[in-house]
Amino acid sequence: MVKEFGAWPETVWASGDRFGGTPVCGTDVGTTSVQAVIMSDGALVAYANLRCGYDFGEAAETALTRALKAAGLSRGDIKTCRATGFGRRRAAFADATAEEITCHGLGARYVFGPDVRTVADLGGQRTKAIRLYDWDRVRDFKISDKCAAGMGRGIERIANLLEIPISEIGERSLSAEKDPEPASTTCCNFMYPETMGLLRQGFREDEYSENDVLAAAMFTVAWRALGTIGKLSPLDIGEISLDGALGFTGGLAKNPGVTKRIERELGLSALPAKYDPRLTGAIGAALLAERDINPR
Amino acid sequence: MNKLQDILEHRHEYARDWKKRTGGRILGFYDVYFPEEVAYAAGVLPVRILAKHSEDFLTDRLMYGNCYCTRDMLNQFARGDYDYADGIVSVESCQWHYNAFDTTLIEKPELWSHYVFTPDYTDARTSKNVMRSELDLFRRKLGEWTGKEPGDEDLDRAIDVYNRNRQLLRRLYELRKFDGTPISGSEAMDTVLACQVMDKAEANELLEELLEETESRPPREDCVRLMLIGSETYDAALERIVESLGANVVIDDLDNGTGYIMRDVTPQRDRLMAIGMRYLLKPHSALKDNVWRRRPQRIWEFIEDWQADGVIIAKQIYCHPHGSDMYMVWNLLRERNVAFHTFERDTTLPYEETALGIEALINIIKPGMTRLRGQEV
Amino acid sequence: MYTAGIDIGLENIKIVILKDASVAASLTAPSGGKERGKRAEALYDEALLRAGVSRNGIHRTLATGAGKFDADFADGNIVEEIADAAAARYFLKDASAAVDIGADQTRVVSIGADGAVTETVRNQKCMAGLGLALEYMAERLDFSIEEISLIPPERAEGVTVNDGCPVFAELDALELLNIGVPRDAVAGAVTRMTVVRLNSVLRDKDFPDRNRTVLTGGVAKNRAVTDALKALSGIDFVIPESPEYGTALGAALKAAD
């Protein structure tokens, strides 16, 4: 299989600004990708984002090295480091770990501003919905059902099967006139044959295009995410509603095919991200690291 | 590891050894609604069939949509893990259990079997009559099978042993009511499970020893006290994950935990009626709690009595009774402002995957309890 | 006489051109979504070129596979099971069962004495995409498909992953990596899970004959899987040299009828 379609290009970035203070590092070692950010006095200095292979530790190491290089720093300049994410315990260089929910909550306030009240982390394996107070503490959270695991990976696979780059699939899915009857909203593994099956001819009257296949797949993922987000605050009677602003983080946050569909169902627009929303977890970890050296 | 935990781990060896020692017969049973006292009175050892993660070989041919537990129960019989069992007994409980029982009999027709109908509607005036007549039938069938129908003295002896067992286990649970509990959630769960797979008289002796030893232990320092509720669990893997995060499960609302140890048989002249009433009045599982919905109140009492800071709800995938109880339980917990975390579990319980939500729950209850590296398991 | 069989799968297109019941050309390429019909046609033309025959020289072309309806240029299509059975009989004269394990589907076909299909089984949904899952795990573990095919389940040395669901298996595999289990042990565990699932499909209805069963499909190229499956199921599969072409070959054989 041609693998490249499902993968986002790896990125390295540095603000280029001069910075003072004490640089700290936060890394988010996810199941699919790894981010390392360097922050100093609450400002983002540099980051690196890459896909991880079988070795979470090595991937985290590489991410850190790349971020350091971009920032023009060496290992010794980093005062402390926190790791979060699935593979956090493999990040040997980290001085401490933190769980993802807290990190995404903290990071979201940085990435989306203090108005954010709900964070939907659409990751490679899991969807997490986090409800925040108006200060930086987590109020409640929900994690997707086990039977809904792997949705982000599922989208990658669809991109690979259709040979369409992952950066384009979201927009293309939105150009479908109407979402076709969705494929299974249960499991990503049921999704591939079903969405690809839309291409089957000879029974249906309508003919479906690749965009329709994408639309069906995105709908599946969006609907599943709604199931998790909605659990945060169901009303006694009525549709799902969220109090306060919503921010999307994680890999699928960059996929408008998913996020726009969620927004449409919830009847709201998500907050714009000031930074790459995939960095949220790592930023949260770095903010915790800053607190480690500077307890409030 | 205490002695009971050791027996749990080597339960098949224990059962084989028991058989050799006593020459008695062994009955596998599927659900805690099985009136063990009657079997025990007949000199038969009731052994709970516990599921575990093992390779699936034939269940796809015979089952579809079952939870992994019941699939594995069938698998274990097919693989011969329970080759020492002389028979199996099912009660009216979850249909997947019934399915495991029924399908096992297709695979192993040589097993003796019986089915006890324990009413699903436990509260009717006539429910107890049905229960009594079912126990009477079970007693007669056991008599035909073993050659000796258990009499009143046998039943009295069994009731004594079983009540004693429940009392001792409750004493163990009692130790978990306060900060600095000497016993971990995993040890307590293992102990209750061990009692379900062994001769209760022997279990009671070991329990007394354990209690004595436990009460002299130094207190645990747990950052958070949690309650565990949800589908049946057959091991203490989840409790161990909680402990690795510095917290402790101090109370449960599980069929295998409080559902097994609460409520004694209150003696009366009609022994079968006495036993029957225990099963009609015990804390009901999600399946049997189907009309007046007493679970929320009971869960709340446990939370208060055992001072739980938060609740973990672990539902087995494809466990419908718990799938249908979630709304009610969530409502209760939200109403009373109890922090909780719900998750789905399956045959495997990957650590990081499971720990994430539990750690986040701990952080919600007590922020900053995030542990430093090296302290984790 | 020339005939052609085209198998348009979820992942790959396979084409076989037969000349008097022997293979004149065979070709494969990724299916590529909506374009799979066009791509199959281009591949078909290339295969014809290799076989040295023009379209007019082909007696009949039959399409099969999940995308069979997209092959407008074919003369017709047949269901995969019939093609599988024909291919099995080609590889083994008295074959009584054909098993095909592809990227998405697993099929077990029982064949009667007259060559007719007597029973068919397709995998359950909960084990769809075993081939894809295996491939994905290989990518994840940074093994090539060839490399992972050489890692036997024994290498797992006791570690296991969920054998009920490939998605859960992936979660478990990630956890194993997370606790520092070497990647070849993880690969072994994933192979074991694949084999356990496959074995359960084999047992779904008629159990295939121990000596007269042909195994085809892309996954049949994976030595680790086939060896372990042989051991677990007790079936001594006949595996052709290029098993991925099995279904396409069957279609080409049927085109000659």
Added chain:
Amino acid sequence: MIKQRWETRPLEIWDRAKELRAKWQKSIDNRQHLLAQGNTVESDWSPGFEKYLKIVEDNPVGAFMASKSHSFARRARLASEVRGWGRELCGYVNNCWGAQFLGRDMDGGPFPYRDMCVPFPDVCDQHLKRGQQCMDLSPIPRWGGDMPIYPGERDPKRDEEMIEHRVYCNLKIIADIERIFGIEFDDERFVENIKLREKLSAYGLRISQLMTQVPTPLSAKDLYSFYTLGDLTKLNPEEINDFWKSFVDEVQWRADNRIAAVGGERYRYMEAHPPAWYYLKYYRYLESYGAVCIGSQYSHIMSGTLEVKEDGSLAHRDVTPPADKPIRTREDAVRQWITEARGNRFKDDEYCRKWAITDFARGFKADGAIMALWRCGVGCTLTRKEQALRLSEMGLRVLHCEGSQPGDRTDMDEHGFLDRIDAWMESQGLEKLDDR
């Protein structure tokens, strides 16, 4: 291939059936009634409260939603899901009660909230816990009940207490409803209904017997439209009786004159219960192969419990006949109705009378079977694989298709299913009939 092997024509009684159905729909829309969650078959006393009370079962409501508006049903299920109801639960339940949480019905009107809950006992565990969503929402009066099933031979001694239990539970429900809601129970009407029940069962049996004929005068498609009439919708007993009489007459006439439901019938298949209402187009697709569905044990529910007799005919299974006693009191009527402890149609067929399904296949001369495997519904799935093996042994070719549950079509992989149908039919040597 010949498309038309048999003469075929539409059912004449069809319009009348639609009329009855509309009337029934209208009657439950009538806001003057109390609404009870429950099952009409298990609540045969309900006509006694006819003037005041309607039993509305969530099964058909949920199924109807799934067939009429997929998007509404999906939204309703999401509403259930976010409130904690498991996704592995029955689609019927989640559709119906999800709409309750949404606060509206499919037509946009307010949701008809239930005033009481008469849960029906366990055909399926989810039935046992059925109605909980309406009980959990507000503390409405509710009652319980049992449907004891035990494996092995029927044991009359064992049944005694169980029957007493069932009689007691039903009498208590009636008495309590009278007391709590202050409505009077009409004993005569109840007795009338018990008598009608026996008649309807006889009509149902006749129709089932006629359907064993080749070509079948009715197909499963038609049955679905009819089985909700009559036993499941208790209107005026005379009207229902009259309707069924005319229906049986017409089917008899069709059978005598070899009028087929499907002109191309050359392959008969049975299916597993329960039906998915959205299956209609797949029935048509299968008809293009000349395959006709003769129904399932579920769709022949009207005819009672069936078995093949020694002479090969299909008839009622021998069950305890009601005692030949005059019905004087309410209790007499309840006892006339509850003659068996065990004897629910499905669960005991699956456990105690495993031959029931093979008898069915034999009786209806089925060549094959489509056994749907529904992942989310215990009663829908239980023992289905074992049954398929038994049918296979008999020589039937069994096709499995998978989905969530008949009330939830999202998991119905349509393309995969069609592919499987093609493979199933063509590997049996059947090709599509030329001019479909």
